[in-house]
Amino acid sequence: MKQETMGPTRVPNKNHEDIPGNPSTATSSKVKLRTNLDDGKGLKVLSEADWEFWITNGYVIVRNAVSLEQTEATANFLWEFEEKDPTNPETWYTAPRAEMQMKELTNTGMVEVYNHQMLWNNRQSPKIHAAFADIWGTEKLWCTIDRANLNFPLRPGFEYKAFIHWDYDPETKPQNVQGVLALADQNDENMGGFQCIPELFQTYDTWKLTQPVDRDRFKPDTTGFTLTKVKLNAGDLLIFNSSQPHGIRANLSKDKVRIAQYISMMPAEEDNEALRQWRINSWKNRIAPQGYAFPGDPRNWEQTKYSTAKLSPLGRKLLGLDRW
Numbered sequence: 519m520k521q522e523t524m525g526p527t528r529v530p531n532k533n534h535e536d537i538p539g540n541p542s543t544a545t546s547s548k549v550k551l552r553t554n555l556d557d558g559k560g561l562k563v564l565s566e567a568d569w570e571f572w573i574t575n576g577y578v579i580v581r582n583a584v585s586l587e588q589t590e591a592t593a594n595f596l597w598e599f600e601e602k603d604p605t606n607p608e609t610w611y612t613a614p615r616a617e618m619q620m621k622e623l624t625n626t627g628m629v630e631v632y633n634h635q636m637l638w639n640n641r642q643s644p645k646i647h648a649a650f651a652d653i654w655g656t657e658k659l660w661c662t663i664d665r666a667n668l669n670f671p672l673r674p675g676f677e678y679k680a681f682i683h684w685d686y687d688p689e690t691k692p693q694n695v696q697g698v699l700a701l702a703d704q705n706d707e708n709m710g711g712f713q714c715i716p717e718l719f720q721t722y723d724t725w726k727l728t729q730p731v732d733r734d735r736f737k738p739d740t741t742g743f744t745l746t747k748v749k750l751n752a753g754d755l756l757i758f759n760s761s762q763p764h765g766i767r768a769n770l771s772k773d774k775v776r777i778a779q780y781i782s783m784m785p786a787e788e789d790n791e792a793l794r795q796w797r798i799n800s801w802k803n804r805i806a807p808q809g810y811a812f813p814g815d816p817r818n819w820e821q822t823k824y825s826t827a828k829l830s831p832l833g834r835k836l837l838g839l840d841r842w
Contacts, residue, residue, distance in 0.1 A: 540696075540782070541807045542663035542797060545686060547693040549785040551759075552655035559655055562648040572653070576719035576762040577748070580649045583699060583755035584640055590752075592636045593701040593777045596666050599631050599819065607773060610670045615816050626678050626766050627669040627710070627776070630815040633804045635827040637666065640699055641781055642833030646755055650783035653695055653757060658835075658842040659783040663800050663807060666701075669710030669776035671769045680768040682715060682745070686760045687735045688722055694760035694784055700750035701777040707747045710769030710776035712756055715743045719762045738763050755781065786835075786842055794838040801837050802826050 553573070555561070561569060563580060572578040603609045615630070631637065640646065641661045651657040670676070686692035704711040718725060718738060729739065740763070747767055750756060758764060769776060787793060799805060804820035806812060827833075834840040 540662045540664050540685075540780075541812070542800065543660055543782075543784050544787060544790075544793075545692065545694070546690065547654075547784045548787070549654065549656065549693065551693050551695070552653060557655055561652050563645060564649065564652045569652070572757075572759075574720070575716040577714060577716070577756060577758035578653075579748070579750065580645070580755040580757065581751070582753050583646050583649065584643050584753050586753055588639060588643075588753075589699075589701045592640060592666075592779060595634065595636045596629050596631070596668055596701070596777065599634075600629060600668060602668070604775070607670075610775075611673055611676050627667050629666040629668055630806060630812075631820060632663050632665055632806045633801050633820060633827055634824055637779060638801075638827040638829060638833060640779055642830045642836060644832060646699070646781060647783065647832060647836065649755060649757065650695070650697075654783070654785060656785055658786050658788075660786040660797070660838055661836040662780070662782045662784075663797065664780040664782070665806075665812075666779045667698075667766075667776065669766060669769050669778075671709075671771050671773060671775075678768070680713070680765055681737065682713070682740050682763045682765045683737050684735070684760070684763055688761045688763075689726070689735060692760045695757055695782055696760055696764075697755060697757045697780065697782040699779045699781050700752055700754045700756070701779060702752050702775065704750045704776055704778075706771055706774055707749070707767075708769070709771040709774040710766055711750065711778075712748045712758075712764065713745045713767040714748065714758060714762050714764040715740060716746055716762070718743055719759065722761065757782070783836070786838065788838070788841055797838045801829075801839075 555569060564578065568578050597604050647659065650659055685696065686694060698712055748756060804824060806814040829837060829839065835842050
């Protein structure tokens with residue numbers, strides 16, 4: 519493939535070159551996160567109980583966000599992309615294809631695929647869009663262009679430490695949310711999956727007063743806090759506030775694999791033409807984001823094996839190809 523057909527790979531916004539976070543959208547939205555239901559816009563997917571849980575705990579689960587047929591198809595594709603057999607653990611443990619700058623993510627099973635049709639099918643699911651619209655109070659959203667995860671049981675030589683972190687400095691009060699779609703059941707606390715600390719989310723402003731001035735702004739001292747290990751069924755979408763300390767828990771199971779896709783949305787920046795064009799190019803030419811936590815796939819399979827994903831009318835707006 520000729521280099522010129524791939525277009526520029528550098529995202530115009532450089533806020534993620536040396537810190538975590540997904541560079542396909544802004545680090546912080548100009549639109550503030552919705553804080554109450556007094557705006558008269560109602561709720562499309564979340565219940566009022568869901569909303570109260572979200573505001574209080576900093577995360578919420580949207581059950582059955584996509585069909586089991588769709589999650590199974592996506593999971594099967596991820597196994598194919600990784601050249602691994604779900605029935606044969608001997609195929610699961612291989613050296614990383616590319617070096618991860620964010621060392622803590624090494625061996626956590628990140629799948630470096632970003633623009634395949636299967637991923638876009640889930641992103642443009644109307645229920646997923648409606649859930650994020652409930653959170654933001656606007657339907658005019660862009661989705662993140664993010665990857666997936668196959669988190670295998672720990673084995674000698676393929677260990678990682680389950681760590682709690684923020685992808686955005688909470689001191690900046692980021693107006694952002696993140697999300698993960700379960701592509702297989704994650705009801706065993708011993709298998710890898712999402713964990714967080716709602717108590718620290720709630721008490722951050724007072725907690726920080728007890729911490730050293732030179733503390734790591736992205737990795738809190740979690741002494742004294744209890745981790746919440748969130749259980750999900752295949753098809754469930756977890757949305758969490760970017761001020762929520764979170765992480766992947768260690769997969770201590772014998773043979774269970776955590777399978778997930780990272781999906782989030784934030785208000786569209788339709789006046790940011792450089793970022794809009796980068797997003798369109800990323801979709802059209804299957805280009806991965808670049809950043810501290812995104813090494814990409816050195817095989818370039820997205821460019822050489824797969825075609826540009828077909829988008830629904832909703833998907834075209836979520837990308838930025840069509841304007842809201």
